[in-house]
Amino acid sequence: MSASGSTASGSGPSPAPGSGSPGRGGPGIDRGAVLLVTLGVGLALLASRWLMAQVPRWLPPQASTAAPLVDDLFALEVGIGCFLLLGCTAVIAWTLLFDRADKYDRDDGEPIEGNLKLEITWTVIPLVVVLLLAAQAIRVNGQLASLGGKVRVAGAAEALRLVGVDGVAGFPGPTSVQSSHSSQSSQPSAAQASRASRSMSSTGPSPGVGDPAAELGPVVVIARQWSWEFVYPDGVRSAELHLPVNRPVRFRLVSLDVLHAMSIPAFRLRQDVVPGSVIDYRLTPSREGRYRLRDSLFSGAYFASNQTDVVVESAEAFERWRQAARRSPLAPSPNAATELWSQRQERGNRGWATVPPAPPPLVNVPLDPEAAHEG
Amino acid sequence: MADSLFSTPAALDPTAGPQGSGAAGSPEQGPGHGSGEHAHGGYNLTGFVIFLASESLIFAALFAAYIVLKGSAPLWLPAGVEGLEVREPLINTIVLVSSSGVAWLAERALHRRQLVRFRLWWLLTMAMGTWFVVGQAREWLGLPFGLGDGVFGACFYLLTGFHGLHVITGVLLMALMLWRSFRPGNYDGGEAGVTSVGLFWHFVDVIWIVLFALLYLWQGR
Amino acid sequence: MTTTPIPFDPRTLRAPHPVPGAPDNWRRFFTFNTDAKVIGIQYIALALLFLLVGGLLAMIMRGELITPPADLVDPSVYNGLYTMHGTVMLFLFLFPILNGFNNLLIPPMIGAPDMAFPRLNALAFWMFPVFGVVLMASFLVPGGPASSGWWAYPPLSTQNPLGLLINGQFLWILAVAISGVSSILGAVNFCTTIIRMRAPGMGWFRMPIFCWTALAAQTIQLAGLPVLTAGAVMLLFDLSFGTSFFQPEGGGDPMLYQHFFWFYSHPAVYVMVLPVFGFFSEIFPVYARKPLFGYHVVAIASFGIVFLSLIVWVHHMFTSGTPQWMRHVFMVTTMLIAVPTGIKVFAWLATLWRGKLWLTTAMLFAMGGVFNFIFAGITGIMLATVPVDVHVGNTYFVVGHFHTVIFSTITFGVYAAIYHWFAKFTGRMLYEGLGKVHFVLTFVGAQLNFLPMHWAGLMGMPRRVASYDPEFALANVLASLGAFLLGVAMIPFLLNLVSSWVRGARAPANPWQAIGLEWLLPSPPPAENFEHDVPTVISGPYGYGLGHPLVADQERYEARLKEG
């Protein structure tokens, strides 16, 4: 609030002292005006404080380490914004109440053409405010450190090769022919892979899954029209994202067709999944629960139903889940887009043109469409 | 589409073009009205320069696309293509660039009211422009890759094609100016038309120099 | 001026602009007329028609969104609807209507008889119905209209499921391209006119702010549209001719398109808002009876905005994998826009301060618009903050932000301009009573419609969805009710426009006792404005209460109006 406090001198009802007093008392700064302005500023500050306190009520639960940082920054902006808006509104309201011409009064107002001091004030104050905000945002952004590097690839097949995933349902790429991800035969990607490890800060040859002290990952996130699939380093495939609480996790984001975005409002995090690039991303969940993971970058007809859940659970529960997953066979996950599409076919394929949905992902752990989510 | 843009002010507006008057210049209104900054004759060039400045940004954008893609694309030259042959395009380039000088000679002749000489130089400029277009077409026909062959193919054909369209437009505009030069009294009101087309031609040449450097000289990656 | 009927003069249609005293005939609005005032009205009328079309699409969308599941229309249809809603509103309503005001206002305000290139002007106008028809035709082609959003991001926009050459997306690109050409032609014309055709004595700093903002906005068009055109051409090639500029399989990069698109489409929002800043700057002095506060700074700030607008586009791509340093640079440049914009806002408030306010409908819309703009600007700053945008970007928070600008500020400003200048250019007064009903309904409807969207966005509701999770239901019900109220608000407005034009009271030359060259002309002004008797400007544009005349010989011009 310190920043917004300093705006008090320039943006509230304070054009008053510069261009005459707010009352009808004639020129000069009289005591009444000062008192009124101080009172107004005080009230505006109180109102801004109050509004800042409301911020958590507008937002989903804070389920990642990023959330409190983002929320505090947002609350700060709400406070400053509220103060500014109140200040400007006060001026508008004041003129509406006290500066209206009488019905038959056709005279002109006081011909004030400008006031240099005032103009400098209201140039400098917003400048300072936004620069401080930007500095704070850069700090927060540094703490989040969620976005890693990215590697350009020529299409989905190469992306899958790069992240070492094969056998993606119905995917016609050469990967489905290849035997396993340990194979060294993927020639064109050798150079890519070395570029990848340079820009993607790899954690060594065998990334941690079981070791709760190490970072989890990389979990490969495969987005397509319209499903999500998560492939863990030990080969477990899931249509829901399960994460142990308080353990950093690293993702590699791959799109097999068009642009998508992985958005988890409870985490306050969102990252586009870009075809032609493999993007490195990391975060740390901090609260157990089941939250929505949504596609948030328009991806075509069934975009709206392209959502799944993130389940954040204790380290033990996660380990149990993982072991169970390893034992369950691969099966197609229930998929909203596929269902909507088949309903559409039954109704005679009416509607506007769209590509058909990709086959539902083949996973060890299917999506539970009924489970209740928290945010 | 850029071409119709250019021809519009000259071709559609009889008061525009070499006759010079811009706005409300119906002859019956006569000169000497009291609008100070609102002088006749100069708007065409003003408008045209503004338009060219804007047009140059399309090329700037295409160049930027080329540079970015060339710098980052995981695939560049289509399979089996080594690079572009430079020799013939270089000759074309020399012809096109020197035509700018010839155009300048033509303009100078016109300025001195040497109408015949103007037409000859002007015709030569047109011929050199045509030579360039034909050369470009021949190159296109001989290339082992097409528009659909990766980003490189797409960029190559789009850039050269878009520039080629401008060359063709320039030649057509010069033809129009040539034709108009036979109208009696055509230059009484000034030479804004020829000046504009000349400007356009120099513009097209400068663009080509950049394009040539980008496409042919900067082939390594 | 036009009270005595004059026989039809066939030169009207062929001359660069109609000879003075041409018949006051409604048919001229359907011809290739080169009179800027006719063209201006053509633009505005057609644009308002498309406001209804875009609004109708919005009504259907809000009908779909009033309940969580996609029950009113198929999701694929919803996608086409919102894509076309955005496109129609921007390219067929907002840009054209502002060009209409450029045509109406610029020549009279600077004392020019017409635009610099009247035929080019008419040509630019007639492209508008052409691309309007092209875009509307895309509803009829197999597969339906474009449905990849108004961004048309590839590879989605190049998917072409039916494999036809002529498809909705193809027509969409075509329409946008024609619109771009038309806008460039317009921009060349407006800039040349303002630079070259000002009345004697009207130096840059005696020009009305509207002309400053129009020049600023058109500069953006000239700088940005070519880049969009380049992007659109590449997209068209990818869609129809199998190139791979943006297709990863051929080595292309979808991100490149995003840069092209936003390099123009971000500045484009200032193309839309700058003229409205101009409206506000014209309207406040008139109805507050005070000079515009800080005229010089307000004028120059327009170009500050132009400059900054060209270097902030990446704020639409904060999560596209844009490297951290780039996000930071663009966050700072974006936030800096608050400075020149703030200068303008504070100048307006100071203009109101201690004025003698006349609360006409125009004034109400202008004040309401500024209030909404401050709110929207603040949410804009929030979106510019990278960590906040990471949460709320691509949610309804953004939809709320930009409708608060684009509807609650810009469209408000357009309404204000209509109420302010209608009398001048039609010669008829609008009914103030209906105008105030229109204002109240619109103001309430807009808040009800767009405020809850911010809340939905904060909770995480993505934009562009036909169905959504039940926790967003309340916000959407409120928004839909607000939207329907906005639909109702159109009734008094349209009624007012039509009935006033047909049989409203005759307007005097200067009903608002306003200062400005356009108010020294009869209502409506004759075809060539001052013709060859252009006044010499001898003082700044907003001399309210200062007592000095605007032009030399002002009494003569005023006397002439009385006898007219």
Ligand code: HEA
């Ligand atoms: C049409 C007009 C218009 C205008 C004028 C603006 C103005 C601004 N916009 Fe907005 N914007 C849009 C239209 C507009 N926008 C549209 C259409 C989109 C979405 C497009 C799409 O995705 O489909 C969008 C989206 C958009 C985004 C992207 C969000 C996302 O997709 O994730 C961002 C992010 O930075 C942004 C920021 C801003 C900012 C900082 C301003 C600034 O110019 C605001 C400046 C004004 C003020 C700040 C208020 C007045 C100033 C003061 C009172 C001074 C004091 C203030 C402070 C100290 C803060 N806008």
Ligand code: HEA
């Ligand atoms: C000038 C620009 C403009 C304007 C004025 C509006 C006005 C409105 N917009 Fe729009 N909107 C956009 C530009 C605009 N919009 C853009 C660019 C997008 C983004 C698209 C994209 O994501 O790609 C968007 C997206 C958008 C969405 C989000 C869609 C989504 O993401 O899923 C919504 C949802 O509510 C919406 C609603 C509205 C409403 C209710 C109005 C109301 O203000 C409309 C008020 C109604 C009227 C003014 C007319 C009422 C008419 C009638 C009642 C019928 C009469 C009809 C006839 C006789 C033909 N708009």
Ligand code: CUA
């Ligand atoms: Cu007549 Cu200019």
Ligand SMILES: [Cu+2]
């Ligand atoms: Cu923007």
